[in-house]
Structures are given as structure tokens and as C-alpha cells.
Amino acid sequence: MIYRFDDDGAGTVIAEDRNDVLPSYQGHRFPASDIPLQARELYRRNRIRLIANAEYRPVPIIPADDPRTGRPLDLSDATLRSVSPIHVEYMRNMGTAASMSISILREGQLWGLISCHNGTALDVPFEIRTACDLLGQVFSPQLDAKERQAEFEYRLKLTSVQTTLLAYMASEEEFADGLIKHPKELLEFAEAGGAAVVFNGKCHRVGSTPDEAAILRLIGWLSEDIAKDVFSTASLSEFISEAQAYKDQASGLLAISISKLYQSYILWFRPEVLRTVQWGGDPRKPIEDDGLRLHPRKSFEVWKETVSLRSKPWRTSELETAAEFRNAVVGIVLRQAEELAELSEELKRSNQELEAFSYSVSHDLRAPFRHIVGYAELLSEQLVLSETGQRYLSTIIESAQFAGILVDNLLAFSQMARSGISPVNLNVNQLVNEVCREVMAESAGRIIHWKIQPLSDAWADPVMMRLVLRNLLSNAVKYTRKRDEASIEIGCEDHRAEIIYFVRDNGTGFDMKYVGKLFGVFQRLHRMEEFEGTGIGLANVRRIIERHGGRTWAEGVVDQGATFYFTVPKKLRQVEGTPC
Numbered sequence: 001m002i003y004r005f006d007d008d009g010a011g012t013v014i015a016e017d018r019n020d021v022l023p024s025y026q027g028h029r030f031p032a033s034d035i036p037l038q039a040r041e042l043y044r045r046n047r048i049r050l051i052a053n054a055e056y057r058p059v060p061i062i063p064a065d066d067p068r069t070g071r072p073l074d075l076s077d078a079t080l081r082s083v084s085p086i087h088v089e090y091m092r093n094m095g096t097a098a099s100m101s102i103s104i105l106r107e108g109q110l111w112g113l114i115s116c117h118n119g120t121a122l123d124v125p126f127e128i129r130t131a132c133d134l135l136g137q138v139f140s141p142q143l144d145a146k147e148r149q150a151e152f153e154y155r156l157k158l159t160s161v162q163t164t165l166l167a168y169m170a171s172e173e174e175f176a177d178g179l180i181k182h183p184k185e186l187l188e189f190a191e192a193g194g195a196a197v198v199f200n201g202k203c204h205r206v207g208s209t210p211d212e213a214a215i216l217r218l219i220g221w222l223s224e225d226i227a228k229d230v231f232s233t234a235s236l237s238e239f240i241s242e243a244q245a246y247k248d249q250a251s252g253l254l255a256i257s258i259s260k261l262y263q264s265y266i267l268w269f270r271p272e273v274l275r276t277v278q279w280g281g282d283p284r285k286p287i288e289d290d291g292l293r294l295h296p297r298k299s300f301e302v303w304k305e306t307v308s309l310r311s312k313p314w315r316t317s318e319l320e321t322a323a324e325f326r327n328a329v330v331g332i333v334l335r336q337a338e339e340l341a342e343l344s345e346e347l348k349r350s351n352q353e354l355e356a357f358s359y360s361v362s363h364d365l366r367a368p369f370r371h372i373v374g375y376a377e378l379l380s381e382q383l384v385l386s387e388t389g390q391r392y393l394s395t396i397i398e399s400a401q402f403a404g405i406l407v408d409n410l411l412a413f414s415q416m417a418r419s420g421i422s423p424v425n426l427n428v429n430q431l432v433n434e435v436c437r438e439v440m441a442e443s444a445g446r447i448i449h450w451k452i453q454p455l456s457d458a459w460a461d462p463v464m465m466r467l468v469l470r471n472l473l474s475n476a477v478k479y480t481r482k483r484d485e486a487s488i489e490i491g492c493e494d495h496r497a498e499i500i501y502f503v504r505d506n507g508t509g510f511d512m513k514y515v516g517k518l519f520g521v522f523q524r525l526h527r528m529e530e531f532e533g534t535g536i537g538l539a540n541v542r543r544i545i546e547r548h549g550g551r552t553w554a555e556g557v558v559d560q561g562a563t564f565y566f567t568v569p570k571k572l573r574q575v576e577g578t579p580c
Contacts, residue, residue: 009036009037043113053121054098196267196269223257223263231254232319233252233253275310423548451491464547468540499567512556548569
């Protein structure tokens, strides 16, 4: 029989040639304890081993100790050395009276055995043993060459897919786009059933995968508990119990880390592959102890085991190629980051020039608009005008006043970029209640149902955060004006790296196709006749939150309401103008 060892030392009979005297062991698997590590090491050192008669009677060696060292003689390389009593009993239990093993080596390591058995004692002649030894020596390099060729061809295929993916990534502004736009190649790279790319706070899924929430929990576990550049397992449920729930998508996992700071990963998933293993006896009972000495297994009857919650294992070439791929992706990300840094520097200079210009213009325009309003009011008081003239003059005053408000808001917006941030541990619940009282005082007589959830504290500038909440809550009150009973909810979600706050209302809402305009300066989605405002409040919200290192976004449905979100990092990132 041809007996092949696994990485863990267990072995499987992968081929056999026999008569009807001894039973078949084809496809049977045996635990590592049947041929322990010490025995495997001897098989590696001695290419051939013959036990001509399991009923032999051993004779002692005289002297038992080496006179030169005083230690027992080392018989590791002796052809006639005695056999362990456990092994002899093992042979008897198999019904074997004689055995001969020829070692199969690959790259100097024990790959397997050509294991020969006979029902009666048999002393194999020296010339036949020599021929068998030669056969093993000829077979080993042929096996090595064949496996190397198969491995080379497979690695060549992986490298080709990797090169294609790298080209796709290099042509995109974000490397993730180069992957998710080409799902076939992404899955083919790891022979996976599904994949996920988590980058810049977004989770992109391809093929059959766990849901996004499960993937994000998986990312948190990888980042905190594993912290390896490349991680693989064919049995994810051994690490995370919840993985049993999505075994059909992800019993196996291969993960490469792109950035540990921002928890960016590429994940490949393999589904569960149920298989039945035929053991040569119960693998949990290979040895018995009667109190006097150990005894090997007595039964070699097929003991079947169904293996579940495991995927097809990851090959060494797949893991090595994944490590190469990770290094290449990190290189692309760094190059793109450098390009973005250059663009950011140019944009920063342009923004500084624009801010200086807008500050200067808004500052210089304040006085002229006030003069227009002042002189127009004097004319209105001192001149006797017709009704039409009085209407014209009132329009001039109202327009100049509104223009003055716009200029004041623009000036405040410009100053926002110049002022520093002084963060403290902010009691957001208290701040929200204070702002709610201020807003309610301005909307007396309205029925508004406020729902304020328990809110996590934030590390933020209290003055700026008050302005954020003032803008969002004022908008919620304003855009629910047409409701007989308005509903406004303020809540938060506490995540690992950030806190997400939201303000939700049942007001007029908005069309999501215009969501990109919401946070722009002077951008309005409603007519002035419907809802007053200058269109600069949400721009201030975004600028303040970005100064804190957070994000802003919104969701809305026309005539049903809107929800505005903003985040505050738990660890405030260093930003320009921040004294912390």
C-alpha cells in the first residue's frame, strides 16, 4: 500500500495492490499516534525497514551501554534492531506476520511509505530489499518533480490572475474599485465562493458571503485578536462560534490586512464541504492501557466520521501568493495616498486662498449693505412716496437685509476654518436638551414630539458641537412645520472606532438624487417661499464635523422625512488648527 502522511502526522492509504489474504485498507485514515513522531523520524533516516517475523524473540546486546560514553547504544541505523512491543502487537492485530516499509522522501522530509505486509513470516532477500530501496529512491524524485510541476502550473495561474487584478487596481483612483468591478478574477484568485473588500469605512461584497454586519464583526476580531498580515483557516467556527451560522458561505477564510489603523482588509470565503473520513478503527482509541503496559488498537474495522464546518483547505501556494498580493496592494495604496497627498496640498492652498478671499469680501461687504439698509430707511421716513415707490423701497431694504445675513453667514463660515478646536469630554445628552429648549422657545404653539435616546459622550469642541446640533435641530423643526404633529428623534450608535449620531424627523424630506447638494455652501432644495434660510447651515455642520475627523451624510424620502448623520471619532485625529 502507499501510505501518505498529512501535515499533522496522520496518514491515509491512497493506493494498494493486494491478494485476498489480508483486508483492504484503501482510503482508510490513521491517526498520527499509530506512527508517532519518533518512528516517523526513523523512517526518514532509514529508507528501508524489514520485520521478517513478528513472532521473533529478541536477544540482548552485550554490552548494552557504549563503553566510550556510558550511554545506551544508538541503534537508529541498525537493520537488525528490535521492534517496539507495541508495534509487534499492532502487526498481530492487523493479521500481519511480516512487513517491509520503503520510505518516500520529498525535499528531505518523509512524504509517505510503500508499506508491504504478508500474512506469514517472510525473509525478503538482500537483493530484493536493495531493488526495493532503489525503487523508492527512483520514485521519490519523480513524485517530487510531478508535484512541483503541478504546483508550478497552479502558482503560474495565480500569478496571472494577480497581475490582472493589480493592473485593474492601478488604473482606478481607489484600489478597491479595481477589485469589486472584476468579481470573476477576484474570486478566481483564491478559488473562493465569495469575497469582501473593506476600505475607507465601506464594505463591498462579491459572490456568496456573510452579511455586512457579520463581516464587520469579523474585521474587528481580525484586527484586535489576530493582528496578522495574512490569516487563513479552513474552519472559521473553531475561532468564532457565530461562524456556524454562515458555514454555507464562510467555513473557510483567507484574509489579508491592507491597513490595521483603518481596519482595511480583503477577505476570501470558502463554503463548507461535508466529507466522510474512513478511519482504520476509532481514531480516539488508538492505544489502551491495562495498568501494566500500553496496547495498540485491536480493531481495524472501518470507523466512519463525517467532517463538517470545514472548507476545502488553503494550499501553501495560495497563502504565499496572497502574501505577495498584499505587498503589491499596499504599494498601490501608498502610491495613491502620495498622489492624494499632493492633490490635497494643492487643494489646501487653493482653499486657503478662497477662504482668505471670501473672508475679505464678506468682511468688506458688511458695511455697504448696512449703509443701503440705513439710508433706505431714512428715505422711507423722510420722503413722501407713492404706494409703488414705497413698495420698491421696502424691497430694497428686505433684499439688502437678506444680503447682509448671507454675508454674515459667509463670514462665519470662513472664520470656522481659522478657529482652533478645543475638545473636551462632552455630555451630548445635556447639550441636546439645552439646544432643544432654545429651539422650542422659537417655535411656541407647535406640537412636537421629541424622542431623545441616551447619547454617548463625545470628545469634541463644545461650542462647535452646539452649532452642529443647533443647525440640525432647527432644520428638523423648520421642515416639520407643515405637520400637525411633528416627530423629531435624536439618537446614536456606539461603534468600535467612532460614535454615529443622528437627527430624524417626519418632515418634508428630500429626493435622494439631490443628496450630493445638501452640505454645499448656499445649496437649497426648497424654495425660499416655502422655507426660509441661507443654505449655509449644513455646510457649517460638515466643516465642523470634518474638523473633528468625522463624517456627515443624510437619507430622505419626499414627504416622509429625513435623517441626518454625523460621526465623532473616539480618538480625535490631529487636524490643522487643532491645539490638542
